[in-house]
Amino acid sequence: MESILTINNLTKKFGYLTAVKNLSFTINKGNVYGILGPNGSGKSTTLGIVLNVVNKTSGDFHWFDGNISTHDALKKVGAIIERPNFYPYMTAYDNLKLVCNIKGVDFSKIQEKLELVGLWDRKDNKFRTYSLGMKQRLAIASALLNDPEILILDEPTNGLDPQGIHQIRSLIKQIAANGTTILLASHLLDEVEKVCSHVVVLRKGEKLYSGRVDEMISSHGYLELKAENQEQLLKFLNDKNIFGKINVEDDLITAFLDEPLDAKSVNQLMFDNGIVLTHLVKRKESLEEQFLQLTDNN
Amino acid sequence: MLRLIKLELQKLWLNRTSKILIFISFILPFTVLILSSIKINFFGFFTLELGELGIFNFPIIWHITTFFASYFKLFFAIVVVSMIGNEYSNKTLKQNLIDGLSKKEFILSKFYTIVFFSLVATILIGVATFFIGLYYSSYTEVSIIFRETSFLLAYFVKLVGFFSLCLFLGMLLKRSAFALAFLFILYIFEWLVFWGAYEVFGTTETAWKVKNFLPLESMYKLIDQPMQRVVMTKYPDKIDLTYDYGVYWYEILIVIVWIGVFTFLSYRLLKKRDL
Numbered sequence: 001m002e003s004i005l006t007i008n009n010l011t012k013k014f015g016y017l018t019a020v021k022n023l024s025f026t027i028n029k030g031n032v033y034g035i036l037g038p039n040g041s042g043k044s045t046t047l048g049i050v051l052n053v054v055n056k057t058s059g060d061f062h063w064f065d066g067n068i069s070t071h072d073a074l075k076k077v078g079a080i081i082e083r084p085n086f087y088p089y090m091t092a093y094d095n096l097k098l099v100c101n102i103k104g105v106d107f108s109k110i111q112e113k114l115e116l117v118g119l120w121d122r123k124d125n126k127f128r129t130y131s132l133g134m135k136q137r138l139a140i141a142s143a144l145l146n147d148p149e150i151l152i153l154d155e156p157t158n159g160l161d162p163q164g165i166h167q168i169r170s171l172i173k174q175i176a177a178n179g180t181t182i183l184l185a186s187h188l189l190d191e192v193e194k195v196c197s198h199v200v201v202l203r204k205g206e207k208l209y210s211g212r213v214d215e216m217i218s219s220h221g222y223l224e225l226k227a228e229n230q231e232q233l234l235k236f237l238n239d240k241n242i243f244g245k246i247n248v249e250d251d252l253i254t255a256f257l258d259e260p261l262d263a264k265s266v267n268q269l270m271f272d273n274g275i276v277l278t279h280l281v282k283r284k285e286s287l288e289e290q291f292l293q294l295t296d297n298n
Numbered sequence: 299m300l301r302l303i304k305l306e307l308q309k310l311w312l313n314r315t316s317k318i319l320i321f322i323s324f325i326l327p328f329t330v331l332i333l334s335s336i337k338i339n340f341f342g343f344f345t346l347e348l349g350e351l352g353i354f355n356f357p358i359i360w361h362i363t364t365f366f367a368s369y370f371k372l373f374f375a376i377v378v379v380s381m382i383g384n385e386y387s388n389k390t391l392k393q394n395l396i397d398g399l400s401k402k403e404f405i406l407s408k409f410y411t412i413v414f415f416s417l418v419a420t421i422l423i424g425v426a427t428f429f430i431g432l433y434y435s436s437y438t439e440v441s442i443i444f445r446e447t448s449f450l451l452a453y454f455v456k457l458v459g460f461f462s463l464c465l466f467l468g469m470l471l472k473r474s475a476f477a478l479a480f481l482f483i484l485y486i487f488e489w490l491v492f493w494g495a496y497e498v499f500g501t502t503e504t505a506w507k508v509k510n511f512l513p514l515e516s517m518y519k520l521i522d523q524p525m526q527r528v529v530m531t532k533y534p535d536k537i538d539l540t541y542d543y544g545v546y547w548y549e550i551l552i553v554i555v556w557i558g559v560f561t562f563l564s565y566r567l568l569k570k571r572d573l
Contacts, residue, residue, distance in 0.1 A: 014572075051396045053573040071400035085393040087384075090312050101305050102397045142397075 002029040004150050004181055005050060006066070010059035012045050012205075019045040021205040022059070027150070027183060032176050034196035034213070035185040036291065042205035043185040044082065047154055051079055064149075075103050078143030079152035084135040088128035092119060092138055095127055096145060103146045113141040117171065133164030140171060150181040157191065169195065189288045201294055208294045216290060220257040223266060226279030227253075233275050252279070302407035303414055305399075309381065310411070316377045323373035324419065328426060331363060335430050353528055354434035357446035361524045361543065363427045364453040367419075368521060371457055374415060375464045379477040381408065382468030392573045405565045408465055416457035424450050452520040452545040459517045459553040466560040469567050481514075488512045513560075516552045520545060 005027040012020040020042040027033055035043045048054030050061050052070050063073030086095045096110045114120040117137040122130070130138065136156060143151055153172070157165040172195055176182050186192055192199055192213070199216060201209040209216055227233040230251060237243050237255050244256040263282040270277050285293075310316045335354060353362050385391040394404060424447075432438065467477040488509060495508040509515045522543040530540060 048572070052400075053392050053395050055570070055572055071395075071398055071403075074396065074398040077398075079396045081392065081396060083389070085389040087309065087312070087388060087390055089314065094308070094312055098305065098308055099397050101301065101308070102394060102399050 003027065003064075004029055005061065005063055005183075007046075007050065007061040008059055010046065010049060010061060011057045012042075012049060012054065013057045019205050020049070023202075023205070023207055025200050025207065025210050027181065029149070029181055030179060031198050032182045032196045033184065034192035034199040035183065035202060036187070036189065036192050036199055037202035038187055040204075041187075041202040043187075043202060044154055045205075046202075047079070047081060047152060047183075047185060051077075051081065051152070053081075075146060076149050077152065078146065078148035078150070079154075080136075080139040080143050080156065081152075081154045082158075084139035086127045086135070086138065086142075089126060091124050091126055092130070093123040095138070096142055099142050099145055105146045109145050109147075113144050114138075116144070117141045133160050133167065136160065136164070136168060137171070140168070144175070148180065150183060151175060152183045152185075154185045155187070156184070157186075157188065189286075189291055193286075201291065203294075220260045221282055221284040222254055222256045223263075224279065224281040224283065225253045225255060225277060226251055227270075227275055227277050229275070233270075233277075236270075236273055236275060299406075299410060302403060303410045306381070306407045306411040310377065313384075316380065319373050319377045320415070323370050323377070324422065326373070327367040327370045327423065330366070331426055331430065335434065352436075352531060353524075354430055356431050356435045356437050356443045358524065358527065358531065359427055359431045359435065360446045360449040361521070361527065363423055363430075364449045365521045365524050367423050368453060368456055371419075371460055374419075374457075375460060375481075376474070376478070378408075378412060378461045378464040379468045380474040381411075382465065383472065383474035383477070386472040395573070401568045402565060405465075405469075405561065405568060408564075409462070409561050412461040412465065413458055416454055416461065419457060420450055420454040423453065448545040449521060452550065455550050455553050455557075456517050456520045459513070459557050462557045462560040462564075463513055463517075466564045466567075469564040485514055488514055510549075511552060513556050516549065516556065520549050520553060 003026050007026070008024050010020055010023045011018065023042070023046060035046070037043050045054055049056045050063075050070075052074060063070060063077070087098070090098070092114065093110060096114070097107060099105075100107055100110065110123075111120060114123055117140055119134060119137055119141065122134065127135070127138070140153075140156070143153075156172070157168050160168065169191070172182065172184070176195070182195075184192065184196060196213055198211065199209070199213050200207060201216075225233060225237075230248075230253070233253060234246070234248070237246055237253070242257065242259050242261060244258045246256070247254040263280060266282070267277065267280055310320065353359065385394070391404065395401065399407075428443075431443065435443075437443075464477065464481070467480050468474065471477045471480060491512060492505050492509045496502060496505040499505060499508075510519050522541070524543070526541055527543055530536070
């Protein structure tokens with residue numbers, strides 16, 4: 001597969017603080033990647049380094065096949081970092097004209113992209129009169145001007161109202177559907193779960209997981225069980241070696257599966273052993289639970 | 299290079315404050331120049347005509363116009379300082395770099411713009427001086443007209459030098475107001491060096507020689523004050539008034555070295571900095 005960005009053992013230190021520790025991953029063409037991590041886990045720093053605004057301490061990274069300088073590569077990349085940054089005294093149109101001049105793109109693209117994000121009729125308004133949602137959409141239009149091979153978004157829905165969040169998410173999905181590779185940094189799990197196919201999980205600058213989102217949820221799920229005779233049920237569960245951790249909360253028993261087992265077989269198994277269940281639910285852990293497990297236990 | 303200048307001009311031209319300041323720094327010296335060249339009648343009591351003092355004669359007019367016009371550089375200095383300060387406060391510097399401008403290109407676009415405006419200012423002042431001189435001057439031989447045009451070169455170098463210093467201070471301090479305040483501190487610092495040099499060497503002559511190497515003084519020294527020279531032409535027999543007002547190659551060289559140092563340091567600063 002064609003790689004777009006390769007990062008090898010990247011490290012960034014701010015004085016005593018290590019913001020990014022020995023990070024390596026690769027981004028391939030055509031996927032939607034998420035970088036997931038709590039605040040201060042090094043997401044923005046990592047993006048800052050590959051976007052040429054933060055200096056790395058050690059390690060290396062290269063764009064595309066590695067035969068191109070970073071600032072030339074950035075002309076094929078679209079990126080928005082944190083807040084939308086434009087010249088407040090210029091109109092949306094003039095701001096995009098400036099970006100066109102920097103990236104060496106024809107001005108005719110401006111109309112196309114402003115229409116895509118629904119700002120064409122506000123093109124002659126000054127940037128400072130825009131609402132945050134509009135600013136964020138303008139930033140996306142600006143990042144798309146050069147029809148980038150990869151779109152990098154850092155917390156794109158931060159600070160937006162639900163309507164704004166919905167607009168941005170549907171925009172991202174629309175862009176991804178056109179085959180553009182997307183790298184999305186976020187601390188919002190459902191955002192990553194809804195939008196991304198691959199994920200890199202960071203904590204305190206270290207990589208905890210990288211791979212497909214559905215493979216990250218590696219366990220076979222868990223069972224929620226209730227029975228009239230709880231002790232008998234507990235004893236049975238403890239004796240069987242197909243269950244891992246078992247939690248008891250009042251009359252509800254949560255048992256984690258070590259191997260695949262569907263609800264029907266569980267019910268059959270219990271009944272065969274003389275246990276009558278009053279409650280049986282089989283669940284898969286959500287990304288959120290998985291994420292909390294990953295970031296807490298390490 | 300044209301692309302970089304075009305970028306910067308768009309940033310400046312669409313900003314109302316900088317547009318007004320650019321306008322002032324170019325139009326004001328002309329208004330003063332033209333006003334001073336016409337005969338002013340004070341309600342019939344007396345007439346003031348600066349032309350009669352002989353200051354619009356070639357070749358001294360080159361000296362006088364470039365000296366006084368260079369004071370208006372302060373207006374454009376505010377533009378230079380704020381064009382860096384704004385990039386930091388709007389975070390557009392970061393966005394420019396992400397959009398694919400290299401750090402080197404960023405500094406160069408600022409530097410080229412400085413050179414561009416200095417060049418325009420020099421050409422304008424040159425043309426205006428030429429015509430006012432032609433109108434008023436008692437001497438109009440070609441050799442006399444073009445005798446001291448070296449002041450124009452000095453004027454150009456002086457502008458580029460001063461604005462490069464502003465560029466560096468803007469990059470260093472990130473805030474326009476601080477950068478302008480620092481200019482004043484530098485002015486005081488140069489006098490402290492002068493005083494220190496006097497304490498060490500014991501003569502003002504050597505102290506001046508030391509001070510002439512410092513940025514602000516070396517720029518000022520390019521065009522010496524012309525008042526004494528005007529008086530000199532009125533009383534040619536007073537020998538103790540004579541002084542050396544010429545433009546020398548080593549004066550220009552010192553300023554050019556400073557220009558190089560400031561531009562390079564601005565680049566180094568940006569390169570080392572995490573945005």
